Amino acid sequence: xxxxxxxxxxxxxxxxxxxxxxxxxxxxxxxxxxxxxxxxxxxxxxxxxxxxxxxxxxxxxxxxxxxxxxxxxxxxxxxxxxxxxxxxxxxxxxxxxxxxxxxxxxxxxxxxxxxxxxxx
Numbered sequence: 001x002x003x004x005x006x007x008x009x010x011x012x013x014x015x016x017x018x019x020x021x022x023x024x025x026x027x028x029x030x031x032x033x034x035x036x037x038x039x040x041x042x043x044x045x046x047x048x049x050x051x052x053x054x055x056x057x058x059x060x061x062x063x064x065x066x067x068x069x070x071x072x073x074x075x076x077x078x079x080x081x082x083x084x085x086x087x088x089x090x091x092x093x094x095x096x097x098x099x100x101x102x103x104x105x106x107x108x109x110x111x112x113x114x115x116x117x118x119x120x
Contacts, residue, residue: 004119007065007112010045014072018095018105021076025083025091034084038077040070061115068108075101 024030040046049057049066056062075094079101082091094101 004116006045006048007116010048011109011112013045014105014108017076018101021079021083021091021095021101024080025088025095028084028086028088030080030084032080034077034080037080038073040073043069043073045069046073061111061118064111065108065115068104068111071104072101072108075104 024032036042041050046069049062049069052062057066079091079094082088082094093099095105096102
């Protein structure tokens with residue numbers, strides 16, 4: 001699969017994850033392992049990023065995406081922990097408008113889009 005296609009697919013799959021977090025907040029339940037969610041390499045996109053050549057991984061665009069993706073997974077696991085610990089209101093505030101997860105999601109998506117624009 002082409003790099004541009006992988007990035008588009010990752011934007012879509014992480015948007016779906018944001019929806020799954022909303023569901024977990026609403027139900028206070030998840031079947032996911034919160035510690036595994038924290039590790040961005042447990043995600044197909046994280047595996048793909050780790051498998052890129054050192055030349056690609058050293059580009060500014062790729063480094064930005066990797067860091068944003070790591071932050072996404074750290075904060076997603078935190079939101080999930082809050083949601084399953086009875087702190088639904090706090091979890092919800094993190095994924096809405098001014099919340100940190102919302103901000104990180106936007107940053108990650110923007111980093112992927114910026115990288116796609118620079119591809120041939």
